[in-house]
C-alpha cells in the first residue's frame with residue numbers, strides 16, 4: 001500500500017520515525033508530510049533516510065505539478081501521527097494553511113488519526129468536540145494511551161505505540177481488500193424526468209450515499225460500476241461511472257451492466273413517476289391552470305428481485321417514519337436480502353447531509369440499527385454486514401443489490 005504519514009508538531013513526533021520504519025518493514029511505500037512545527041522536533045532528513053523519499057514540508061515549493069493534489073491522488077491511506085490538538089482543530093474545521101492540511105482536504109481515501117498531547121489539552125471540550133467531528137467523518141481514531149506524559153502529568157494523551165498504529169493500519173488494509181473478488185454495480189443520485197425540454201421532475205437526493213458506497217467498495221478491492229443520476233460530485237477514483245438522467249435510462253443501464261455483477265448496490269433515488277407524453281417544445285407560460293399526467297416508472301428493484309439468481313440483493317428505503325417496518329416490508333415485497341432503512345427529513349441525516357443514520361433489515365430476520373455516522377463509515381458497515389450475511393446464506397456466493405427510494 002502507498003501510505004501518507006502526516007507528522008504534527010508534538011513531542012511524540014520522534015515516535016513517527018519508528019512508525020515510518022515499521023510501515024516500510026511491512027512492505028508499504030511511505031511518503032511523510034511534516035508540519036512546520038513538526039520540524040522543530042524531528043528533522044526531515046530522518047524521515048528521508050527511513051523512507052527513501054524526501055519528506056514534504058512546503059506547500060509552495062512546487063516543482064512540476066500541484067503536488068498536494070497529485071500526492072493525495074496517488075496514495076491509498078493517510079495516517080496522521082502524532083495529531084496535535086492544533087492539527088486536530090485544523091482538520092476538524094477544514095483549515096488548509098500548509099501542505100498536510102491542504103492535502104487532507106484533497107485526499108478521498110481512508111484516514112487514521114493518532115492524537116498525542118497533554119492530558120488537559122486532550123480532555124478540553126474543544127479537543128473532544130474536534131475528535132467527535134473527525135470520528136463522525138468516518139476517520140479511524142487510534143486512541144492515545146494513558147500513562148506518564150512528557151509534561152510530567154499522568155493520564156490519557158500519550159501517543160499509541162507505533163506497533164499499535166501500524167496494526168490499526170494493517171487491519172484497515174486487510175479489511176480493505178475483502179471485496180477483491182466482487183464486481184459491484186451501484187446506482188446513485190436522483191433521476192430527472194423531463195416535463196418539457198427545459199423543465200424536469202426530480203428529488204433531493206445528493207448521491208452522496210451511493211458515491212460513498214462506490215468509494216468504499218473500490219477501496220476494498222472491488223471492480224465497481226457506478227450508474228449515476230445527475231449529481232454535483234466528482235466521479236470516485238478507480239470506479240467506472242456511467243451517467244444517466246431518467247429512470248428509464250437508469251433501468252436500461254442497470255440491466256445492460258448486470259451480468260458480471262456479484263454485488264449490486266442500488267442507492268439511487270429513482271423517480272416513481274414520469275410525465276406522460278412530455279412535449280418536444282417548451283410549455284408556454286399561461287394564466288390558466290395546466291396539469292401534468294404522470295405514468296409510473298419501471299420498478300428497477302422489483303425487476304432485479306425477480307432476476308437476482310444467486311446474487312444478494314440490497315435495497316434502500318428512504319422513510320420519514322416507521323423505518324424498521326417499512327424496511328422489512330420492502331425486503332419481503334422486492335425479494336431483497338438486505339434493505340437499508342434510511343431516515344430522511346432530519347437536520348443531520350439523509351439526503352444532502354454527509355451523515356446518515358440507517359437500520360439494516362436482513363433476510364436472516366435480524367434488524368441492525370447503526371449509529372449516526374459519516375456516509376463512508378455507513379457504507380463500510382453495509383459491506384461488513386453484507387459479507388457476514390453472504391456467509392450465513394450461501395457460504396461464499398453472494399451478490400448485493402441496493403435500491404434507492406422506490407417503495
Ligand SMILES: Cc1cc2nc3c(=O)[nH]c(=O)nc-3n(C[C@H](O)[C@H](O)[C@H](O)COP(=O)(O)O)c2cc1C
Pocket residue numbers: 007008009010011012035036037038083084085086087116117118121
Ligand atoms: C516542547 C513542546 C512540546 C509540545 N508537545 C505537544 C504535544 O504533544 N501535543 C500537542 O498537541 N501540542 C504540543 N505542543 C504544542 C504544539 O507544538 C503547537 O500547538 C503547534 O502549533 C502544533 O503545530 P501542528 O499543528 O503543526 O502540529 C508542544 C509544544 C512544545 C514547545
